[in-house]
Amino acid sequence: MREQQLFQSRVIACAIAVLLLTGALVGRLVQLQVVDTRHFAELSEGNRIRTAPLSPTRGLIFDRNGLLVAENVPTWQLVAVPEEIDDLDGVLNELQQLDLLAGADREELMRLVRSRHGFERVTLGNLSESQAARFAVRRHRFPGIDIQEGLVRYYPFGNAVAHAVGYVGSISTDDLETIDRGEYAATSQIGKTGIERRYESILHGAVGYRQQEVNAQGRVLLDPVAAEAGDSQRGLLMRWPTPGKHLILSFDMRLQLAGARAMQTLRGAAVAIDPRNGDLLALVSTPAFDPNRFAAGLSRDDFVALSTDPDNPLFNRALAGRYPPGSTIKPMLGLAALHHESVIPHEDHYCGGHFSLPGSTHRYRDWRPEGHGPMNLHSAIVESCDVYFYQLAVELGIDNLGMSLKAFGFGSETGLDISGEVAGLVPSREWKRQRFSNPSDQVWFPGETVIAGIGQGYTQVTPLQLAHAAAALAARGKRFRPRLLVATEDAVGGGYEQIEPVELAAVPVDDESHWQIVQDAMIGVTNEPRGSGRTAMLGTPYTVAGKTGTAQVFSVGQDEEYDEETVDERLRDHGLYLAFAPAEAPEIAVAVVVENGGGGARSAAPVARAILDAWFETENDGAGYD
Amino acid sequence: MALATTDDWGPNQQRPIRSLLSGDLRLNVDPVLLLTILAISGMGFVVLYSAVGESGSLLLRQAVRCAAGLCAFLVMAQIPPRYLRVWSPWLFCGVFGLLLLVMIDGEVGKGAQRWLSLGIVSFQPSELMKLAVPLMVAWFMHDRPLPPTLSQLSVLLMIVLVPAMLIARQPDLGTALLVVAAGGLTILLTGISKRMIGGVTLAGLICAPIAWQFMLDYQRARVLTFLNPESDPLGAGYNIIQSKIAIGSGGVFGKGWLNGTQAHLEFLPERSTDFIFAVMAEEFGLMGVLLLLAGYLVLVGRGLYIAIDAQDTFTRLLAGSLSLTFFVYVFVNAGMVSGLLPIVGVPLPLVSAGGTSMVTLMAGFGMLAAISGHRKLLAQ
Missing domain, CATH: 3.90.1310.10 (Penicillin-binding protein 2a (Domain 2))
Known part of the structure; x- marks a missing residue:
């Protein structure tokens, strides 16, 4: 049979190859064991070297x-x-x-x-x-x-x-x-x-x-x-x-320690950034843990204890904590409204303590039940008027609102050079369509736009993103990728390699004067008599531009009152604060989130103050702490 | 239990599997294969005892593995080749599925994703691929005229290269190369023309730089160290240098059992596994390793004889490729230890400690025995 012959010839060829290769192997062994054996025997004899x-x-x-x-x-x-x-x-x-x-x-x-x-x-x-x-x-x-x-x-x-x-x-x-x-x-x-x-x-x-x-x-x-x-x-x-x-x-131990001390008994995070280059000046997340225990060798039990602690000390809140931004995004939204010409800056809107969508009786409440009275963009940021921003969000529309938040870096990782960052969430119609499977949940409701105007609802940000946005506000739209590593140095010889900051896409504005309007309002927050963030920044020798925020952890019913005393501690509002200073030539931008701390002015702003003071090296005389 | 030879079956011509089922416990074994395997394993035990520093417990573990291998041999030897042929595509698909599973959810062993845990035992699906690939190639050609056409050849190459690439990504370059060798040799035996051989080789050469791109750093380092071991006498070249000293200093008659200084003073790396050939060469000299190589040649020769004598395309291809692949293991290991080839993690068949390979190797020999026994039955 032809096939069998073909196969046989192949097998014979392979058998010859097997013999040749074996021959090569034997030749090699003969070379090592017979020809050069004396050489190797000497090496082996003298082989006392390990x-x-x-x-x-x-x-x-x-x-x-x-x-x-x-x-x-x-x-x-x-x-x-x-x-x-x-x-x-x-x-x-x-x-x-x-x-x-x-x-x-x-x-x-x-x-x-x-x-x-x-x-x-x-x-x-x-x-x-x-x-x-x-x-x-x-x-x-x-x-x-x-x-x-x-x-x-x-x-x-x-x-x-x-x-x-x-x-x-x-x-x-x-x-x-x-x-x-x-x-x-x-x-x-x-x-x-x-x-x-x-x-x-x-x-x-x-x-x-x-x-x-x-x-x-x-x-x-x-x-x-x-x-x-x-x-x-x-x-x-x-x-x-x-x-x-x-x-x-990039971080400064003085700021790091000041932040850690100020947050010692609190849960939350504080991040400080140099708006001129993206350098992280402080990155605090509390409660923390002692890294020396890991370096010395942590027992399994100790590790389990750490990882099951209800306060979650191993969790890096600064990078991975997702919080509603609350009113801290009002300056960004104000800028967006100016950009999209949704507001006329000096036009007054009356705030009567609540807001309703046309054709609806549902009342969206202001944090001040009696209302703020006539409000323009400046005073609405200074006093953190909710009604003004409900209106503004509706005028702006959810799509523009989301886009402008993304321009500040929300909704995506900032690109800090350590891992563990989360993207947070900037909601949009598209996102809602994909997120929910039930068709009735996929629709974007106008009411969801309203509450997005004060940073409630689906929006989630990390403290790092907040600090990054604060830095962008300080630098008038210029953004740098946040970073910790600024240089490497050879242990011997002293070779030094500086790492260049990376600039990101700037926040787009039509008119540079918009920045002035927003920054002035943020200066007002800490310096004007009715400013919501005034007490914590009393007596600073530097000018602070800030914004307070309070994020609801659970929603209060339409006819209920939020009473801090009666609410479970874990359900209390988160306090937020962002700031930059000196306002005229910013060197530092800070964002602080205090979990369940109540209002941002009271819980988060003092932490920001401690960090700012450490940067400007002023002794804290206790002003602003009551 | 008497180990009956195939000649004992006599005129009743019962298929072995039926004889097992009917309670007639006559085993089909190929005595040449079995005795040679036992002889080589025996030599292996002697060398291993020295290599592991005369530790009884490690030797016991090896004995358990040998017993498992023997079981695999005896079971496979009773399965008529035509059953094997019918199962081949299913086996291939099953192992391929396991391979994918390992990629997704593999237990991590020795720095690579290649182990699959099945309760108490965990095993490497890539190891099974060494058998599944030649089986699949042989199955694909069993009802087609030889030699394969160009389009058939491309299907065969896919059967070989796709699993091999998955294994290489694990990353387990050694096993991937052996799978390629097993499949490639089967294809070679189908009688493809010299032009096709040339074409495939040329394509391989062209692909080599691309493969280099996909290699991990340690894999590249191995190749580079092979090309010039003396360049890094403190790092990766150390293994090759020490192993050459062990072999060379053994001379013609060796230093004697338990007297190898290279092995016992721990200059020799991996001496119970990949480098056990060097221990043997040091303690038993050229004579010892020639005896071992002769044993291996008997196995390969017997396998090729079974292949030529086989009755159909499937068994012919399978027997031929199993024998040749076995030789490849021997040559790659001995070649690497003596500095002819780069260091690829391939154990010395039937001798090195450990290795899931013991079971697949013995299962392969079991198939050879089955093919040889089946042919005898037909001939009667």
């Missing part, structure tokens, strides 16, 4: 003034050499009985030790001085387990920088998936969140190697690292590790 990796020192992190916010401190580490351990389970049990593993996750440790191999040493955890001593006297009982000196990350400011800098932790099996194992052969910690994670590749550096001379039992005889200067190193090769680069961050 290669061990050297860990690079992690780069340090500084604030904008050169203050150290993340450093490395010496510690004792318990390490395992997987190759030398027979009964891993038993060894871990014994270590646990000696209380050397704290509450570490056993299963994860087992997986970790098993997933590493060869010469890689696995760090089981950090030891205190007394733990190290306890192990040292029992070391002979633990082949394959050793203690070594190491460096562990330390954050001198603890909680205050937790959400800005992030933290490092032990390398997990998940991390091993994404890293070059050779590069991390001697490294025990890796950035888990925030800056530590985002710039891991810069901070980590490059691994080094050293050759050690060992005897026939494998004991180290000569180590070039330990060798005294002048000692013979007998040609041992060595490649020093390249330390990671230092990071210089």
